[in-house]
Amino acid sequence: MSKTIIVSNRLPVKITEKEGEYLLNPSEGGLATGLGSIYRQGYNIWIGWPGLDVNEEAQPIIKEQLSEINLMPVYLTQEEINNYYEGFSNEVLWPVFHYMSVYARYEQIYWDFYYQVNNKFRDAILQVAEPGDVIWIHDYQLLLLPGMVRAALPDVAIGYFQHIPFPSFELFRLIPWRVELLEGMLGADLLGFHTFDDSHHFLNAVTRLLPVNASANVVLMNDRAVVAETFPMGIDNNKFELLSSDPEVLKQLDSLRENFQHTHMVLSIDRLDYSKGIIQRLQAFELFLQMYPEYIEKVVLYMIVVPSRDTVPQYKELREAIDMLAGGINARFRTMNWHPVNYFYRSFPVETLSALYNFANVALVTPMRDGMNLVSKEYIASRTNNTGVLILSEMAGASKELIDALIVNPNNIGAIARSLYEALNMPEEEQARRMKPMRQVVSKFNISHWVKLFMTRLQEVKQMQLSMLARRMSMEMQKRIQRDYKAAARRAIFLDYDGTLVGFQRNIDMASPDPELYELLKELSDDPVNQVVMISGRKHETMELWLGHMNLDLIAEHGAWQKQKGAEWQKLSGLTDQWKQDIAPILETFTDRTPGSFIEEKSFSLVWHYRKVESGLGELRANELMNTLRYFTSDIGLQILPGDKVIETKNMEINKGKATLAWMQDREFDFKLAIGDDYTDEDIFKALPNDAVTIKVGSQVSAARYYLRNYQEVRAFLRSLIS
Ligand code: GDG
Numbered sequence: 001m002s003k004t005i006i007v008s009n010r011l012p013v014k015i016t017e018k019e020g021e022y023l024l025n026p027s028e029g030g031l032a033t034g035l036g037s038i039y040r041q042g043y044n045i046w047i048g049w050p051g052l053d054v055n056e057e058a059q060p061i062i063k064e065q066l067s068e069i070n071l072m073p074v075y076l077t078q079e080e081i082n083n084y085y086e087g088f089s090n091e092v093l094w095p096v097f098h099y100m101s102v103y104a105r106y107e108q109i110y111w112d113f114y115y116q117v118n119n120k121f122r123d124a125i126l127q128v129a130e131p132g133d134v135i136w137i138h139d140y141q142l143l144l145l146p147g148m149v150r151a152a153l154p155d156v157a158i159g160y161f162q163h164i165p166f167p168s169f170e171l172f173r174l175i176p177w178r179v180e181l182l183e184g185m186l187g188a189d190l191l192g193f194h195t196f197d198d199s200h201h202f203l204n205a206v207t208r209l210l211p212v213n214a215s216a217n218v219v220l221m222n223d224r225a226v227v228a229e230t231f232p233m234g235i236d237n238n239k240f241e242l243l244s245s246d247p248e249v250l251k252q253l254d255s256l257r258e259n260f261q262h263t264h265m266v267l268s269i270d271r272l273d274y275s276k277g278i279i280q281r282l283q284a285f286e287l288f289l290q291m292y293p294e295y296i297e298k299v300v301l302y303m304i305v306v307p308s309r310d311t312v313p314q315y316k317e318l319r320e321a322i323d324m325l326a327g328g329i330n331a332r333f334r335t336m337n338w339h340p341v342n343y344f345y346r347s348f349p350v351e352t353l354s355a356l357y358n359f360a361n362v363a364l365v366t367p368m369r370d371g372m373n374l375v376s377k378e379y380i381a382s383r384t385n386n387t388g389v390l391i392l393s394e395m396a397g398a399s400k401e402l403i404d405a406l407i408v409n410p411n412n413i414g415a416i417a418r419s420l421y422e423a424l425n426m427p428e429e430e431q432a433r434r435m436k437p438m439r440q441v442v443s444k445f446n447i448s449h450w451v452k453l454f455m456t457r458l459q460e461v462k463q464m465q466l467s468m469l470a471r472r473m474s475m476e477m478q479k480r481i482q483r484d485y486k487a488a489a490r491r492a493i494f495l496d497y498d499g500t501l502v503g504f505q506r507n508i509d510m511a512s513p514d515p516e517l518y519e520l521l522k523e524l525s526d527d528p529v530n531q532v533v534m535i536s537g538r539k540h541e542t543m544e545l546w547l548g549h550m551n552l553d554l555i556a557e558h559g560a561w562q563k564q565k566g567a568e569w570q571k572l573s574g575l576t577d578q579w580k581q582d583i584a585p586i587l588e589t590f591t592d593r594t595p596g597s598f599i600e601e602k603s604f605s606l607v608w609h610y611r612k613v614e615s616g617l618g619e620l621r622a623n624e625l626m627n628t629l630r631y632f633t634s635d636i637g638l639q640i641l642p643g644d645k646v647i648e649t650k651n652m653e654i655n656k657g658k659a660t661l662a663w664m665q666d667r668e669f670d671f672k673l674a675i676g677d678d679y680t681d682e683d684i685f686k687a688l689p690n691d692a693v694t695i696k697v698g699s700q701v702s703a704a705r706y707y708l709r710n711y712q713e714v715r716a717f718l719r720s721l722i723s
Contacts, residue, residue, distance in 0.1 A: 002132035003043040004455075005125060006035055009085070009141035011048035011071050015062065022054075022062055026069065031138070033236045034447030038455075039070050047072045047124050053081070074124045076117065083113030089141045090309060096171055097140060097164050098275040098369040103314055106176050118144040118184070125149055129156060134458065137188070139163045144180065147187030159458045160188035161231070164371040165397070166198040169205045182206055186221050189465065190458045192231040194372045194397035199228045208615060215700065223472060223699060223709070227461045231454050232401055233372050234446040240381035243354035252355035260300065260359070263338070264424055267360035268303040269353065269375050270367070272310060272345075274318050277368045277393065277410040278303075282325045282341070284366070284416035289333050289340060292421055297338045299424065301364070302356065306347045319345070357382035362389045362423045365396065366410040372397040376405070380442045386432040389423035391416070401441050404434040468699050473706040478720060481673075481693055485721050488671030491529055494660060494684055496676035497536040497543075500697050503711055504644065506611060508600070512546050520715060523722050525551040533663060535559075535656055537648065537680055539602050540569055558650060558680055559659025560604045575604050575651050579636055583649055586628060594621045605650030622647055643678050657683030674704075675714055 012032030014025040026032070039046040050073045054062055063073055076084070087110035095103035122145060125135060129149070136159040137145050146158050172178055182205060185191060193199040199217065206228075207214050212221060219226045243249050256265075266285070270276040285301045305322065309315045326343040333340045357363070363379040373396040380390060380402065392398060392405035399407055406419045485491065495501060498511060505511045513521070525532045533553045536543060540556035540563070547554060554563040563569045580601075587599050587608050596612035608625060610618035625647055629640050633649060641648040660674075660683075674684045677697035685694040685703040696704035697714055708714055 001043065002130070002134065003045070004038050005044070005129060005133055005135045006039050006046040006138070007121060007125060007135065007142065007145065008046070008048045008138035009089070011046060011050050011066070011073065013050060013066070013069075013071060015050050015052055015054075017052070022058060022065070024062075024065055024069070031233075031447075033239065034234075034451050035136075037448060038451065045070050045072050045128060047074060047121065047128075049074050049076050049085075053078055072124060072128065074121055076120075080113055080117050080120075083107075083110050084117035085141065086309070086312065088114035090312070092175065093140045093143070094164070094275075096175055097167050099165075099167060099171060100274060100368075101171055101174055103274070104174070111177050115144060118142060118148060121145050122148040122152065126152055129153060131155060133157070134455070135159070136161070136454075136458075144184035145187075147184035150187035157458055157462045158188045159190045159192065159454060160185060161192040161233075161454065162198065162371070163194070163233070165195075165369055166193055166202045166205075168201050169208055172201070172205045173209070178205070179209055182210055186210075186212075186219060186226050189224070189226060189461045190454070191226065191228045192454055193228070194230070194232050195400050196230045198371075198397070199230050203228050213698070220699060223465075223468065225461065225465055225468060225699070227457070229457065231450055231457075232397065232445060233374075234442065234450045235374050235377045235381060236448075237377075237381040237443050237446045240354065240357070240378050241384055243351065244358055244382050244384045246351065246354065248351045249354045249358065252352055253358055256355055256359040262298065264295075264299040264362070265356075265360040266299060266301045266362045266364050266420065267356055267379070268301060268364050269306075269356075270304075271306045271308040272315055272319060272322075273308060274314060275367055275369050277366045278305065278318070278322055279325060280368075280410055280413055281364060281366050281416070282322065282329060284413040284420070285341070285364075286325075286329045286332075287413055288417040288420045289329070291417055295424070296333060296340075297335055300338075300340060300342050302342045302360065304344045304346075304348065304356075307345060353378070354382055360388065362391060362420065364391050364416075364420070365398075366391065366393040366408060366416060367396050368393075368410050370396040370398070374398075376402060377442050380435070380438045383435055383439070386435040386439065387428055388435060389426055389431055390434075390438070391419045391423055401445065402438050404438050468707075471705065471707050472699070473695065473708055473717070477706060478717065482721060484693075485671055485673075488669075489529065490669045491531065491671040491673070492664065492667070492669040493524065493530055493532045494535050494672075494674040494676075494688075495532065496656075496678070496681050496684075497534060497538060499644065499677035499711065500675050500681075500714055501711055504611075508609065508611075509542075517715070518550075520718055521547075521550055521552065524718060527722065531667075531669075533660075535659065535676075535684065537605075537643075537656075539600075544569065553663070555656070555659050555663065557602045557604060557654070558656050559654045559662075560602070560651070562659070562663070571603065572654065575653065577604055577651075579633075579638060579651075580606060582632065582636075583629070583638070586632065587625075590621055590625050594618070597621070602650075604654055605648050607646050607648045609646050611645035618645065641680060643680070655683045656680050657687035660684045660687045675708075676704075677711075 012027045014027055016023045038044055054075055059075055066073055091105045095101060134157045138161050146160050149158055203214060206219055212219055217228050268281060310319055326341045329341050330339050357379050365373055365376045376390055376392050376398045390405040392402055392407055393410040394407050395410055406423060408415050408419050501517055502511045524530060534547055535555040537558050538556055540561035543554050543556045551565055553565055560572050561569050583606055587606055591597050591599055594613055597610045600607040610622055629649060637652045638649055639652045672688055672692035674688055675695045676684060682703050694704040696702035696707040699707050
């Protein structure tokens with residue numbers, strides 16, 4: 001039976017050692033709760049580091065204890081923790097991915113250990129994984145792992161979810177090992193990110209740095225379609241709703257009410273981290289007290305900072321800066337019975353958090369960057385009476401969903417101070433008007449919904465890959481086609497040229513046939529049973545130059561020109577090119593604005609090429625041009641064809657499908673074959689009868705029955721037919 005394997009850096013368990021005895025405490029974090037429905041069932045398992053340095057004798061014992069709750073440990077040495085975890089994960093990936101690249105230290109030893117530890121995780125997975133299993137890998141500590149597992153288990157389903165942001169390409173490219181990281185990630189079948197921007201940045205980095213094809217959110221890694229998508233993570237909202245009426249919480253709530261009788265509470269909860277904007281938040285609060293002195297003795301900032309990484313110098317400095325600033329504000333504004341900042345550097349039980357979520361009039365969540373930020377969602381879920389105001393940074397993933405919060409730029413301390421004033425003065429109806437839709441979002445898109453969506457999508461991606469695989473021409477299919485080919489008495493063979501028989505060239509005139517191709521076409525057309533038709537979008541002059549002397553029928557410019565072998569070129573009658581006067585100036589404007597682009601003129605079409613334009617700019621201009629052309633061409637019988645780095649405008653009447661049908665008229669064939677790679681070849685595939693062998697080059701969606709990977713495979717296939 002197949003199983004699901006969850007993998008993350010940390011296991012959802014806290015192990016403590018007391019006089020040689022080890023105590024296991026399952027953690028109650030959001031992710032652990034959400035995935036609990038999965039990993040606790042059957043043979044499913046969660047693999048990760050148990051979070052402490054365990055001596056060798058104790059390792060098998062703990063492993064045994066963990067296996068009882070479906071957990072499997074990967075033990076790390078202190079050196080591995082220093083370099084893989086503290087080093088590469090937290091001093092390279094964390095700062096760069098949070099747009100704080102000045103903090104990054106690109107040490108080779110960090111990378112070496114990162115690679116080594118990812119390999120260690122791979123070995124652990126391979127001990128338990130079998131074909132048919134589903135593996136779900138979590139977060140930035142394990143970016144190489146999907147690729148490593150893929151190499152060992154080519155068919156297994158692998159999902160990857162990134163909990164922190166994926167930065168813009170300009171940031172990501174700074175990392176010396178950027179290519180290896182992307183290749184590792186692309187070992188997955190489905191990659192999930194919190195926001196659209198994150199997945200977009202990822203896809204952008206992939207297409208800029210790797211020689212792969214991507215269309216929309218699908219990247220083709222050889223034959224495997226890899227999908228990158230947005231899955232905003234939710235929380236266990238039921239848990240927080242229920243906590244709001246838990247007796248222990250109510251008790252703590254009572255004492256908060258007593259202690260803060262005449263004071264509003266602004267709540268702030270984060271782990272100690274420079275990405276969380278804690279300094280700016282304190283500055284904003286100080287400014288608020290200065291701007292609105294009427295709030296002196298009327299409001300407190302209740303600030304919990306959970307200890308984290310404070311042996312690392314930057315974190316130690318941050319901690320000292322927070323201490324200073326909080327102390328400074330208190331020294332400046334405090335009165336005999338009031339402290340403006342109630343600052344705690346420690347963690348609290350979840351009941352205390354719940355009481356605070358329930359009590360605080362305002363939650364102030366202003367990270368500089370945050371993948372999602374669950375605290376903001378927990379505050380919303382806890383507000384069962386629909387009061388309270390959330391002030392949320394636009395740099396937190398959550399701001400894309402919680403749009404009814406007061407959204408602020410965390411660098412704009414003036415705006416934060418004003419938002420605080422607005423929040424504290426917001427009428428209850430307005431609070432409810434904002435809170436209700438946010439509560440609906442948090443409740444619907446909860447953690448189990450998130451898990452379900454991700455797992456379902458992963459299955460769908462696997463299905464899509466399988467159906468692509470079914471169309472991929474196997475040796476067996478080739479043999480069957482060869483038999484039909486041999487048995488046939490009259491064969492029609494339609495071949496597209498660019499991308500089908502030759503590769504893509506930066507210079508369009510460089511794609512002339514090579515000796516091997518000439519030889520192949522000669523052998524194919526020498527067989528008296530074969531009628532070979534070269535059907536291309538190229539100019540007829542070019543086709544004449546390259547192929548005019550061969551024993552082939554030629555169709556040029558998508559069907560505008562035809563030539564029977566040995567005869568003269570014939571132009572399709574009744575066509576006009578008057579429209580060029582209107583369209584050419586538009587294309588010229590775009591060419592003037594876009595270095596590297598150029599126009600190609602054919603008898604009945606104008607083509608704007610952007611293969612030499614800076615990547616990104618070309619696509620942008622092509623989009624703009626498409627929109628402009630659509631506006632001008634809608635009522636004058638023209639068709640616009642976006643192709644591989646080209647946009648072609650041509651007479652509507654011309655297309656390869658019509659040309660194919662016209663050529664077939666009054667002729668009988670018992671074997672029909674068509675091979676093509678681009679959009680315009682789809683018309684041929686559709687025009688041919690069902691018994692035709694139609695082959696798409698490249699694995700995009702197509703009307704063809706089969707596909708081959710590239711022009712080399714096409715040549716090998718044709719060769720197999722004639723040999
Ligand atoms: C990463 C991404 C993304 C906090 N203090 C206490 C406590 N907490 C709990 C909160 C919340 C969690 O910790 C913090 O979650 P965040 O989402 O805010 O941040 P990260 O830990 O940095 O998580 C982040 C997340 O992954 C999920 O994908 O949202 O952007 O950085 O659940 O309640 N819990 C207890 N005591 C505390 O004192 N018990």
